[in-house]
Amino acid sequence: MGPDTVIAGAATVIALGSLWVSYTQTRDSRRHSRQSVRPALQMRRVKHYKGTEAGLSIVNAGLGPAVVTRSVVRLDGEVLGEWNYHTQQLLLSSLPARPKAHSMRSGSFMLPGRSTWLLSLDEYSEDEHDWFWDLITRRLVIEIFYESLYGGENFSVTPPEF
Structure with a gap:
């Protein structure tokens, strides 16, 4: 396994982690907006x-x-x-x-x-x-x-x- 494969794998994990954080923040923001009214x-x-x-x-x-x-x-x-x-x-x-x-x-x-x-x-x-x-x-x-x-x-x- 070369350095390019490791870097690509790490980038994929980081991208998936960012997607998950973005999704949970959006969900929590919507929940907060509903509760605020x-x-x-x-x-x-x-x-x-x-x-x-x-x-x-x-x-x-x-x-x-x-x-x-x-x-x-x-x-x-x-x-x-x-x-x-x-x-x-x-x-x-x-x-x-x-x-x-x-x-x-x-x-x-x-x-x-x-x-x-x-x-x-x-x-x-x-x-x-x-x-x-x-x-x-x-x-x-x-x-x-x-x-x-x-x-x-x-x-x-x-x-x-x-």
């Missing part, structure tokens, strides 16, 4: 926050916008449909008072750092509105499925268990 939706039940309001809120605590892909609403274990205007009307028509509602339809966006009430009462009173707290803590489950701008992750969020 990952949304992180959180739901929480709130009572008497900054005054007298109460309700079910959602916040995007992540770094990127959340794209809602679908939602499922369950009342007492029975599926009512997606969290949209029609399902809200069906739910709200049976309640003793009318809370405010904000829909999360498929295709809607939630920007980073933003929060909104999905269902809320501005003037919540323990004595008068105990039915509302029971509704959002035990009877009603809203599950929202979402993804980042890259798509395909199929994240979901539901209210925390009590």
Whole structure:
């Protein structure tokens, strides 16, 4: 084996090593880019926050916008449909008072750092509105499925268990 063969073999090994390093850096860079715009939706039940309001809120605590892909609403274990205007009307028509509602339809966006009430009462009173707290803590489950701008992750969020 001559010096030319050794040099050619070494050059091939170096080239393959460089190709592998380049590939892994590109893969890691793409993974980092995806993580840097990952949304992180959180739901929480709130009572008497900054005054007298109460309700079910959602916040995007992540770094990127959340794209809602679908939602499922369950009342007492029975599926009512997606969290949209029609399902809200069906739910709200049976309640003793009318809370405010904000829909999360498929295709809607939630920007980073933003929060909104999905269902809320501005003037919540323990004595008068105990039915509302029971509704959002035990009877009603809203599950929202979402993804980042890259798509395909199929994240979901539901209210925390009590």
